[in-house]
Amino acid sequence: MLRTPFCELLGVEFPIVQAGMGPFGSGSELAAAVSNAGALGTLGGAVRSAEDLRQQLALLRSMTDRPFAVNFTQPWLQQHPESFEIALELHSPVISLALGEPGDLPARAHAGDALFIQQVHTVEQAILAADSGVDVIIAQGSEAGGFGGRISTLALVPQVVDAVGPLPVLAAGGIADGRGLAAALVLGAQGANIGTRFVAAEEASVSDTWKRAIVAAASQDAVKVEVWDDIFDKPGNGAFDVVPRALETSFVEHWQGQRSVAAAERSRLQGEIMAAIQQQNMERFVPFTGQSAGLIADIRPARDIVRSLVEEARAALKGTSRLDDEKPRYE
Structure with missing residues (x-):
């Protein structure tokens, strides 16, 4: 259980x-x-x-x-x-x-x-x-x-x-x-x-392109997109101070290095990103992805993912329980 x-x-x-x-x-x-x-x-x-x-x-x-x-x-x-x-x-x-x-x-x-x-x-x-x-x-x-x-x-x-x-x-x-x-x-x-x-x-x-990019990514490929704050206004009224993490794309790489230019062109860039969200091709712009991408090696049905999570967690906890529980001897 x-x-x-x-x-x-x-x-x-x-x-x-x-x-x-x-x-x-x-x-x-x-x-x-x-x-x-x-x-x-x-x-x-x-x-x-x-x-x-x-x-x-x-x-x-x-x-x-x-x-x-x-x-x-x-x-x-x-x-x-x-x-x-x-x-x-x-x-x-x-x-x-x-x-x-x-x-x-x-x-x-x-x-x-x-x-x-x-x-x-x-x-x-x-x-x-x-x-x-x-x-x-x-x-x-x-x-x-x-x-x-x-x-x-x-x-x-x-x-x-x-x-x-x-x-x-x-x-x-x-x-x-x-x-x-x-x-x-x-x-x-x-x-x-x-x-x-x-x-x-x-x-x-x-898209399958986004999924395959996750499978191919290393953890360091999922970066904090600091330029987001130059493109979009920080929300107020009780919103938390957060920054997105995404796979590095040519869009992210380009604008991360030109944040002042991005701020000057924010209206155009906002439009591009919002259009990408509506058209479901965000993988070309800011494909939100965590550092756990480095642990993901395949695209699988959700049911299999849940089962693997449970089975692996049980095995890990069982292995931990085998550790020697004697009181440590300190010098």
Whole structure:
């Protein structure tokens, strides 16, 4: 068995969450496949029109009768509050939030019979989230793909566990196999939130080019895209200070070295990136990917990924239990 109190709370078999990655891979097909495999699948709700969100949720409902989450970002909900209402209206069992303070969203989720998961990047953010009444906290380390902070997973997770316990904490960032899941549990987390490994799933809605790039990448190929802050305004109103991590492309390499020019041409570059998101060819620009890419060697069905995570974690924990538990003899 590989069960934690998180599993009981969420009604899932395994302590694994497929990360909410906006429109980048986390559509209804992937979310349903992960949930049907016994973990918690997530539909990326940010950067979706109201009509698309309704359609994706209806499709997801038709593909699984197991728990799933809908993920939003705080800046998106600031501009599109109707998205949150749609998630509640369509009875999403779990709502998760990233990139900013939750405010009254946990209470509103609870009023709609939904659980609320909050992603954080610092201990201070975790305490704020706990005080806001969230049900689960994701402590995301800087290794993660997409938007993240500056503190590594190994340092962040145990601090958050200590700060907000007994509230369930999930580890995120740099986890792509069962050894990482086992390490998260040893750090005191009750499971793992995993993104990049599921971007390289057969059911993920990104292009095969993006998936193959993940398989071919080394960890050092996933870089912090600092120029993003020169192209886009920093969101305010409780948003977290984050910078995206992505595979280095010719676009990233070029503009990272010309940040002042990028700032001067920000309107044009914003348009190019937003068009890439809409046209689903973001792999040419900023393909969000974590350092765990170096651990990923193939493109597999989501069900197989979940099974491997569980089997490898069990083996790793069993191996750890064989260590000599005699008291050490110090000189």
